[in-house]
Amino acid sequence: MTPSPDLIQELRASRPAAPADLRARVRELAASEATPTAAPWSKLHLHLPARRSLLVALPAAAALALTTAGVLGLARSDAPSAEVLRGELAQTDKDSLESAVPETAPVQTETFGAGATPGAADAIAPDANRAQQISATLTVEVSDSDGVSDAAQKALDLTERLGGHVVSASVVTGEGANAAITLRVPVAKVQEAIVGLSALGSIVSQQVSVQDLQATLDQLERRERSVRAQIAVLVARLESEPLDAETRARLQARLQNLRAELRVLRRGLAGTRAEARMATIQLTVVTPESTGAVAPQSRLDRTLDEAVNVLVWEAVIALAILIIAAPFALVLLATWLGRRFYRRREEERLLATS
């Protein structure tokens, strides 16, 4: 049913007008409207409705989180990373252990860390005029498993070319590839060997130690000469002097002991001379995966890493707050919705009955 135009017209024609006294009251009220004197900061006062505040607050919070992460990341990138600290601690432990081992003879040791040049081995040069025991420990890093195999093969070839030999070799390929090779090379060629082996990869660590054997050798030689002289005297007495049976037996027993000692001394001399002739090199070839080593990062990388760490922590904290606050927020939301629904129903009821 369409409402009659007359009704609409009548309703509009009888549009209520405010009585004069009400108009006067409202005018009086409007006249009391304070004209605010503009405070210097009043123009800066922002009035933001809740929804708009949220629209501003969320990006602001995100920007703050990013800025904090950036600043903290930049600040913390100056500090050594955990990996570097672990490496330094491991090296300290190793040094402590080495210093705790009692030395039987004066040992001259030079240790070089990562980045050492092959020429660093020159710091200890063999003395051609003295018998010396030279040993070197060398760790080089190659990129992958194939690099380990190649390096091991080149080490064996180098050893052979220098007139040395392999004492032991262990090569592991695939995941966690590494090689451990013990070589002996002529002392005269040890520097050449170290230079060649160092070139197989990037040097992780290098240690060369020299122990003087000349004193031991001299002592052995003196003792050998003495024993030989005593043997000669005893042989002469046994051959030239008339001796009773008991004396002859005692001298012969002593002669046997001296000859046994001479054999031991000769073996010792031979061993010491051999030790002085050949240097021992322990070569270890590793890959970054097998050592778990982390390549040194640039400052930008460290900054980004630290910033990401801070962001992760911020996210964790935000998530924790969200998890804790969510039930309360849900209760508040449910309360608000319930109250709104109740008020709507109440309004409808009031408007229907009034």
Next chain:
Amino acid sequence: MSLDAPRSADLDARSFATVAEELLDDVYGYLLYMTKNWALAEDLTSETFETALRRWKRFDPRRGTHRAWLLAIARSTALDWFRADSRRRKREERADAEDPRHDREPAFGEGFSAELEEALRALTAGEREVVALRVVLELDGDETAALLGISPTAVSTRLHRALAKLEERMRHHDAVA
């Protein structure tokens, strides 16, 4: 974001006095239809403008017109009064009794024919409200819907029902006369 003062020139920056002068009749008419009591409508109109003056700085012209804003305050004021009145009547156990003012005094004041006034009295406040907004104050459907918190379709339905009821009451009055 809105700056409290000063507002940009393209926004409505009229003074409270100007707006009050211009919209006083609208607010009063709306409240008169709502309450069907001129005295009460006057009181509530005053209260509406007092509230509006207190909140004047918070008015954002980008969110609506002054008229819609003032009518929303007027509606809220009227509903508050209805609530208070309902509680009072319940408390006094006179829920069935009419407010003395409703009976003794002319409801809509001058300008209304006796049959129109009687027909309007028969409507509920909700029905009178939609008639006031859509017919008398000539708000459009969307503006009315936003003010009442219902859909434009619901506004249209409610208006149609109210006018039909009004017309029927007036025909009935004519028939009796």
